[in-house]
Amino acid sequence: MDSNIEYLPDAEFKAMQLLQDELKEHLNLAEFAHDTISLVLEHLPDKPIREVPLSVRVKINLLTRMFNDLRSASLLAQRGYALQAASLVSSICEVAYTVSTIADEEVAREWIEYGDPTRSFKDMKNMIRDALSRVAEKEGVDDSSLAKQVDIEYKVYRQLCLVKHANPILQSEHGFWEDDDNMGPLTGPDTCEEAVRVAWFALEHAAGFTFVALATFVQGNLSGLIPVQLWERIVEIGNRRKKLEAQAKQRWGTEDPFPGKW
Numbered sequence: 119m120d121s122n123i124e125y126l127p128d129a130e131f132k133a134m135q136l137l138q139d140e141l142k143e144h145l146n147l148a149e150f151a152h153d154t155i156s157l158v159l160e161h162l163p164d165k166p167i168r169e170v171p172l173s174v175r176v177k178i179n180l181l182t183r184m185f186n187d188l189r190s191a192s193l194l195a196q197r198g199y200a201l202q203a204a205s206l207v208s209s210i211c212e213v214a215y216t217v218s219t220i221a222d223e224e225v226a227r228e229w230i231e232y233g234d235p236t237r238s239f240k241d242m243k244n245m246i247r248d249a250l251s252r253v254a255e256k257e258g259v260d261d262s263s264l265a266k267q268v269d270i271e272y273k274v275y276r277q278l279c280l281v282k283h284a285n286p287i288l289q290s291e292h293g294f295w296e297d298d299d300n301m302g303p304l305t306g307p308d309t310c311e312e313a314v315r316v317a318w319f320a321l322e323h324a325a326g327f328t329f330v331a332l333a334t335f336v337q338g339n340l341s342g343l344i345p346v347q348l349w350e351r352i353v354e355i356g357n358r359r360k361k362l363e364a365q366a367k368q369r370w371g372t373e374d375p376f377p378g379k380w
Contacts, residue, residue: 126306133198133307140314141195143365144321147358148192151328154351155185158332161344173226174339177217184213184331188324195317198307201281201292204320207327208278212242214327218249218334243272249330274323280376281316287376315370322362329356 159181167175187210195203216239220226232239247268253259259267280288291312292304332352336344 124306129306130197133309134196136309137196137198137314137317140309141317141321144318144362145192145196147325147355147362148188148321150351150358151325151355152185152188152192154332154348154355155181155188155328157348157351158336158340158344161340161348163343171226171339172223172230173220176220176226176229177335177339180213180217180220181331181335184210184217184328187213188328191320191324195321198309198313200308200313200317200320204278204281204316207320207324208275208282210324210327211275211278212238214331215242215245215249216240217331218252219245221252221338242275243268246271246275249334252334278320278323281320287379315366318362318366322359322366325355325362326359329353329359 159178162174162178163170187206191203191206191210194200194206216229219240220229229239247264250264250268250271279285292308329352332355336349336352
């Protein structure tokens with residue numbers, strides 16, 4: 119082995135040390151969020167599976183997937199693999215809004231019987247619109263504000279998909295190291311400023327998607343069955359995500375990194 123090549127586990131350990139402070143709040147919130155998923159699932163009624171509504175069974179399946187994806191994204195970000203973490207978070211987004219879409223037994227049956235391996239279960243923007251429409255109806259949000267929020271959430275999803283699909287616009291900014299005279303391929307962890315920005319974006323929104331999934335699940339299926347403290351914990355996920363969003367805006371501003379590309 120070339121003595122100049124760093125042993126990958128050593129590089130990952132070094133990345134974890136370098137990123138410890140940078141990602142502390144984001145990783146703490148991710149841990150808080152996936153622990154909350156477990157707590158919610160522990161409060162499911164104790165009854166035979168055949169007596170559990172189909173919609174609840176589907177949502178349990180999806181929340182379990184979300185728990186594992188969120189944990190995996192956290193581990194990846196912590197070790198310096200921000201792009202890979204963001205790729206997983208795009209799936210978390212899809213899972214969260216699917217949970218919010220499974221509103222009754224008919225849609226749950228449609229999900230179970232879905233048979234097209236080439237297309238997603240439902241159009242992502244429509245799922246976002248449906249979920250936010252239910253929130254808007256309860257909170258009295260007007261149509262123009264709703265449309266704006268749908269566009270914002272869908273744009274977040276599209277930004278995550280930039281990463282997942284290795285879109286050249288974003289991918290060309292990653293994967294290389296360079297100094298004044300040289301450059302080369304960057305394999306293994308990346309702890310540069312841009313990678314930190316991607317990790318912040320991914321983990322912040324992963325928590326936000328967890329809030330969407332848990333809030334809609336509890337309101338639709340577990341209303342009155344969980345303690346107030348657990349509902350407050352779910353709300354806390356959303357509030358802490360907003361604080362991280364404010365920190366990101368303060369650090370990197372609000373200018374679109376890809377103006378005119380959407």
